[in-house]
Amino acid sequence: MLRRHATFIVISLLTLSAAVAVLLLRGEAAFRHALEATWGLIVTVAPSIIGGLLLSAALRQLVPPGALARWMGAESGLRGLLVATAAGMAMPGGPVAAFPVVLVLAQAGADRGALIAFVLAWSLNGFQRILVWELPILGTDFALLRLLCGLPLPVLAGLLARWLPIRWTPEDAPAFKPAPDKGQ
Amino acid sequence: MTVGVIGMWVLALGALFLCLRRSPSVARRAVGEAGTSLTRVAPVMLMALPMAAFVAELIPDGWAERWLGPDSGAAGVALATLAGSVLPGGPFVAFPLVLGFLKSGAGPAQMVALISGWAVLGLHRTLSWELPILGPRFILLRLSASLVLPFLAGMAAEALLPLFPGAALR
Numbered sequence: 001m002l003r004r005h006a007t008f009i010v011i012s013l014l015t016l017s018a019a020v021a022v023l024l025l026r027g028e029a030a031f032r033h034a035l036e037a038t039w040g041l042i043v044t045v046a047p048s049i050i051g052g053l054l055l056s057a058a059l060r061q062l063v064p065p066g067a068l069a070r071w072m073g074a075e076s077g078l079r080g081l082l083v084a085t086a087a088g089m090a091m092p093g094g095p096v097a098a099f100p101v102v103l104v105l106a107q108a109g110a111d112r113g114a115l116i117a118f119v120l121a122w123s124l125n126g127f128q129r130i131l132v133w134e135l136p137i138l139g140t141d142f143a144l145l146r147l148l149c150g151l152p153l154p155v156l157a158g159l160l161a162r163w164l165p166i167r168w169t170p171e172d173a174p175a176f177k178p179a180p181d182k183g184q
Numbered sequence: 185m186t187v188g189v190i191g192m193w194v195l196a197l198g199a200l201f202l203c204l205r206r207s208p209s210v211a212r213r214a215v216g217e218a219g220t221s222l223t224r225v226a227p228v229m230l231m232a233l234p235m236a237a238f239v240a241e242l243i244p245d246g247w248a249e250r251w252l253g254p255d256s257g258a259a260g261v262a263l264a265t266l267a268g269s270v271l272p273g274g275p276f277v278a279f280p281l282v283l284g285f286l287k288s289g290a291g292p293a294q295m296v297a298l299i300s301g302w303a304v305l306g307l308h309r310t311l312s313w314e315l316p317i318l319g320p321r322f323i324l325l326r327l328s329a330s331l332v333l334p335f336l337a338g339m340a341a342e343a344l345l346p347l348f349p350g351a352a353l354r
Contacts, residue, residue, distance in 0.1 A: 007312070015235040034241045047193075057218035058214040061206075139350060145296060172318075
């Protein structure tokens with residue numbers, strides 16, 4: 001709650017200082033130009049944002065996040081990393097939604113390589129963000145190029161994470177609760 | 185752009201239909217949660233979208249082209265990765281800002297590195313969400329496993345660029 005307001009306040013302050021700087025340094029015409037560009041962006045992304053929020057809310061009702069974890073254990077090999085990558089890309093919503101899901105997956109048995117692949121696939125290649133933001137704003141060619149270059153990274157990171165001697169278990173997480181419904 | 189919007193709505197309505205088939209109350213809950221998220225996201229977004237536009241006006245002429253231009257090569261990719269990792273805010277800041285950079289002469293490969301750096305390394309998201317939920321050890325593991333990847337993505341984009349002529353927006 002507090003964190004959300006903090007984000008809003010910080011962003012508002014940054015926006016206001018940028019607005020003042022544009023007025024002082026670039027003049028009124030540039031200021032108006034920026035506002036027009038903003039309006040254009042809002043018109044571009046509003047329909048897909050509403051659709052995207054509806055989609056993520058509906059998916060949350062349909063798919064229990066722990067359901068996929070049994071394919072993501074330490075012995076799951078490359079297939080586990082691929083499942084984790086696909087799940088991460090399909091994971092809708094922002095960090096508020098995604099990081100708790102990592103914890104759920106970990107408690108349900110996913111290994112650290114799969115967890116890292118999941119986080120990276122979500123943050124790099126989450127399809128919701130691509131459809132809502134990247135495609136409408138930056139265009140098909142750029143979005144495809146970016147996706148193509150990002151596609152192998154989650155699997156690479158997962159392999160590296162399995163190889164690195166850094167252990168992490170759900171008990172290390174501050175948000176860890178020894179849930180009674182563990183391993184659902 | 186309309187393809188993305190239409191695809192999103194087809195998927196959303198399809199998922200909503202599946203909810204409805206399970207039971208009307210599940211569908212109602214989905215719509216309600218979507219509404220709650222919208223009221224939560226909208227204020228931040230409406231404040232953040234103009235920021236990207238203002239910053240784009242502030243970028244001095246030739247700056248993006250000089251430091252992050254198509255000819256800036258590996259150094260530009262590295263600089264862009266670094267810039268991405270300290271860029272605060274969600275997609276409503278990052279993508280409009282990248283649009284501004286591209287229009288003022290930044291290279292697509294460098295911008296691939298910037299988005300990847302923002303997505304993978306983003307300090308802001310790491311500190312405000314990952315740290316309190318998953319803890320410092322997880323961050324250490326994730327960053328060690330992914331530190332060089334955004335740079336690699338940028339270099340891969342540099343190599344693949346000829347296949348995507350429309351990626352440069354000017």
